[in-house]
Amino acid sequence: MHYHCEIWLPEVLNYSDATYKVERMLQNYHEESKRGFYDWYVIGGRYTGSHDNYNPQDDIKNITLCSICNGKGIRDNPPPSPALRGCNGCSGTGTSTKYSYVPHSEDVMEQDKVVDDLSCYTLIIAKGRWPKILHDFNDQVKPYLKSENLTGGCLVTVDCHN
């Protein structure tokens, strides 16, 4: 199952530094270890754009030619049924969305710039030697951080799988 994880880091970091830090932290929690909770993860993934209401399916960088009709919008063989509008891969548009979205830099964002109603399934507070991991969080992230006096820093959107 995929689930939306947000990781709060106390310092403001750029994309590559933040993702490196997240990688170092998460490697202690692969499901082969005692406290493990994932078998795979990617920054962003199906939750990409959660910080800024970006829709990856509207981004030209995620659009590619339909591989079934090679972008023609009409399938040569077998002949398409009218219900499929020429191609069952693209409904005649000639394009399809990439299986893996291109990285979205705003998946690492200063907390202050993140949309106010961000919520997630798992929230990780990556502060101190051991991060605080809140599974089944299912609440709004920013009000919670504020109530814990965790101001500033940045948030990283992670697509986790277990």
Ligand SMILES: [Zn+2]
């Ligand atoms: Zn097609």
